[in-house]
Amino acid sequence: MPKAEKGSNKALANKVKSKGLQKLKWFCQMCNKQCRDQNGFKCHLTSESHQRQLLLFAENSNSYLRQFSSEFESLFLRLLRTTFGTKRVRANEVYQEVIKDKGHVHMNATVWHTLTGFVLHLGDSGKCKVDQGEKGWYVQYIDQEEEIRKEKFTKRVQQEKDEEERSRLLLEQQIERALEKERASGKANDEPESKEFLRENDDEKIKIALPSSSLLKKDEDKKLAPSNALKSLESAASSSKKRSSSSKPEASSSKKSALDLIREEEERYKERKNRxxxxxxxxxxxxxxxxxxxxxxxxxxxxxxxxxxxxxxxxxxxxxxxxxxxxxxxxxIPAIGKDMLILNGAYRGTKATLLEIKENEYSLVLKLKEGLRHGREVVVAYEDASKLA
CATH class of the missing domain: 2.30.30.140 (SH3 type barrels.)
Incomplete structure (x- = not known):
């Protein structure tokens, strides 16, 4: 077949065809046919095959429009997600990437007549963040999976806070009951009840019994008996020490069993949970x-x-x-007085201020800045906290 003469209509048509992409207004979506010029598109509209496709479209136009619109939207969002990610980009720039594909669904076959209408639809449906700038409309893809992960994380944090609040209330109730028991036991031991002296018979006489002379003489002999003053002082001091040492553990153990044991149990529970x-x-x-x-x-x-x-x-x-x-x-580890974040253990995720570095114990003394234990000083290992940016 001879080559078309240079400058002729056939040569121009072949040149346009070799470029690949044609004008979008000369494309028929129902027939999936691209025409080269206005005359060819006009001839296609009067063809028998096109008329049959129009009859099919007329029978169920809404179904075809939904299908074309869904395909165009999915293609646009896929290119936006894979090419630009979650960056803010001009909508027209993404559209130019879409129409580079020969087999793409054209916008004139969808329910959106303009790119602006399509961008507004993306913003209303919550699939993209849209805003209008000096150079036109901008879109930013919203990663739904990331949003779902953030929502789940927020719910989990809220549940942990609710659980911590319940445990705090339970702890306060236990402490209050323990204090009430201590107060009740203290009153029973330290303040014995005073009873009023009652006389059964008002006419009864009061009798006073005096000791006999023999008893008084024995007492005087006992008082006058010689004794070593130093030994008596030493024995009294040792007995008082024994009494004090025996009473201290009892008091401390009773106090620890009431309050400290509950706090220690809570600390151990939080440590196991957050470690x-x-x-x-x-x-x-x-x-x-x-x-x-x-x-x-x-x-x-x-x-x-x-x-x-x-x-x-x-x-x-x-x-x-x-x-x-x-x-x-x-x-x-920052300088003393700087802020840190606790990364592991009972107070995981809590901000704190560095008070002291215990080099021999490889630990840090921190003062909590937030949470229910705000202002409390805790000791954590080097690897359980780090400097905040």
């Missing part, structure tokens, strides 16, 4: 302890900006974002 093998958290400063990244990053400090999972995090080190496992990181 895990993972400790990463967003917003803390950590130190890189692996040499696999080179000498530039070894022992460098950075901030955790995002958690990939429970054991992996993205760390910002001087503008470079690194994905690291927790075994390649360690906590950072």
């Amino acid at each position: 895990t093998d993972y400790w990463l958290a967003e917003g803390i400063i950590v130190k890189i302890v692996t040499k696999k990244l080179g000498s530039d990053y070894y022992k460098a400090k950075g901030e955790i900006i995002k958690l990939v999972d429970k054991y992996t995090a993205k760390v910002d080190v001087d503008g470079d974002v690194l994905k690291l496992d927790q075994q390649h990181l360690e906590t950072v």
